[in-house]
Amino acid sequence: MNSPLPSLSTWQPNAVTPTESDAAVQLRPVVRPELLMPAGDLEKLHTALLFGGDAVYVGGQEYSLRAYARNFDLADLAQGVNFAHSMGKKVYVAVNILAHNRHLQELPPYLEKLGELDVDGLIVSDPGVIKLARQYVPHIPLTVSTQANVTNYASAEIFKEMGARRIVLARELALDEIADIKAQVGVEIEVFIHGAMCAAYSGRCLLSYYMTGRSANLGLCAHSCRYRYALQEEKRPGQYFPIEEDEHGTYILNSRDLCLLDYIPQLIEAGVDAFKVEGRMKSPLYTAVTARVYRQAIDKWLSERSAYSLEDLHAWHLELQGIATRPYTTGFIDGPADELQDTAKMPLKGPHFEFCGMVKGYDHQGSRIEVEQRANFGPGEDLEIMIPPGDIRKLALTRLYDHEGNPLDRARHARQRVWIPSAEPVIPNSILRRVVRSRGHAE
Template sequence: MTNTLKRPEVLAPAGTLEKLKVAIHYGADAVYIGGNAYGLRSRAGNFSYEEMEEGVAFAKERGAKVYVAANMVTHEGDAKGSGEFFRTLRDIGISAVIVSDPALIEICITEAPGLPVHLSTQSSATNFETLEFWKNEGLERVVLGREVSMDEVAKIRQNTDIEIEAFIHGAMCISYSGRCTLSNHMSHRDANRGGCSQSCRWKYDLFDMPFGEERRSLTDTGEVSEPFSMSAVDMSMIEHIPDLVKNGVDSLKIEGRMKSIHYVSTVSNVYKKAVDSYISDPENYECKQEWIDELWKVAQRELATGFYYHTPTDEEQLFGKRRKIPVYKFIGEVLDYDEATKIATIRQRNHFRLDDQIEFYGPGFTHFEQDIKEMWNEDGESIEKAPNAMMIVKMPVEQPVKPGDMIRKQK
């Protein structure tokens, strides 16, 4: 059988310029970032225009794309200056903007012609008629709502040819995508204008509050228990790449612009490997356990498939004791490697010491483990531990490594 499957784009989050470079280095075909306005991650390391220029240049040299999320819901006055903002992004070379508000979409199309627009998941696009509407408005791609099932993805693709982007890994929203106002009520921070306080992740309880008396929990039985929560587990579709590809998803989106470089590098690496493996030989493809295990080496919540195969139950909520916990932590990155001496120069990111067993990993899913037998500080002095953040350490390594390789160890 001739392989006619279209390879989907692996799209990674990039909260900072460093994360942008790491994501692309570890296999992402594209990244999405935030600008200094109109986005939904006010606490992420949003990009200045100068950083965007550097990021776009880095991406283009490696055949990758950079998208900018401008997906806030605008109130009166919020859209001021957006025309100039979009024109600047176009001139910098941004590949597309991800927008949800019709006003911002109209401003971008009319005032920054030539800059492609993608519909954000915040618009909750969940049927092909909606996708056709936005296609007729001039959009090139729609990011589906995270509430769409795999059967609905198939039907959407059968009835429209606009590009489809779908989330495959990361946090799930407890509400319909883009429709939550819980944060507004609980902390006076507007979730749809960049201020979400993730009130759904808080712990709640039910109380009796008689007048003039102290409140009393109605659920406290004297045993150790977990307060109520509305918090959903995270999504992971690593075991279902064939379904996504065969149903015509053009871009596989990883959530997490506020995640670490450890997370971004690991998750990008895994999905790049899985996609390439499937596209190269779909008939003999299998999801390898080592890919699943790799995803569990980064900090995250428990994992499930969201709405793709069934309506989530209490098994997809974070109630009670965690069933699985990541056991690795990120400790450093390789800056340089001397082939003659087999000594690596490392920037410390978390505490490590002599005799620790560590794991090196790099792009292309390369891994090896070793014990730390010797190490020196930047002045060449022998040391027993590396306790200081960002300190430079040298150590012998048992296999060749490259700048940009990462190091982790079990907690």
């Protein structure tokens, strides 16, 4: 998938069920899949849910595979759960390390604390952790993580027998395999639809541990697969021969990011129960854009599929391109993948978005928006505000003031609070972004 707007030339909006009308579809039971978003901290949890996520997954401080994603402590988690439940939404907590004996001692009290916080589910992969979760918090539903690499119905069956309510399938499966597992096993199925991919079966990789001592299976991956590699002849120590596929080098292990936007209808029709977006370490802008796009795609297909159009897809793809840092791939969804790697160092096309600030409030008396700065910005730039759940407005920024009301030429300081005049009110948790019209190669 080399195009920044993948598959659009061949995509058929009615390819799934060509003869069915919207009315007929409403009579047929179709699972409304849960849109499950990443939340690396409380701010991203709010963003994910306000922009359309049905649920978020978070890491606890001890047992999550994203040890660096500013994981939630128990106080944050309590706040996050209250916020989600106030919206009728859910919070799942990742406890998905491959545990060694030394990790097990503290696990039961931690699980019991999660039970007291009323979290909606645990994401697990290690059978030992599953055993302890069944024993100490049997009331909390279990999701088997993609780290368990479930690639067939028999594996799904065994995890179901162990007590799993839901299974996140391995990313390495094709659409027909996903549909087949769903049809054969009476268990909820979750599928990754967007985000970074491993060059190994998810998380089952020793590269990072070998090179840096940081184990991917304990949440410490250093992304060693994305380092630059060279060739060295054994009798010429210190002499490195570049491996060059093009002028930018080689990226033999450098996976593109997954994007299954084009397959949302087919995945819904296959009965998939939950769609997962990767990226707990990404910015709130990434969270907002992905939540908004996939929310709209899912809802449109379910509510008025006959109006699901190529124009919709173009608009959604442009949004997703705006947050891309490397080219997208559809992975294994069509069978064996041949375009997984970013070997050609593809240029990223189309406008790119930069996260400039988070709206904290609106002063009705002064007709001004209060923004917390996240990147240097100022008047005259191409700025937009994303307003939950889905509006995007141009912002004509001509004047800017510091928190005491003094004029500023730019918002330069990290997390600086500034005022932007605006006759139109904007709600908190809206996102200020800059549109950059041209850019170079993927990083």
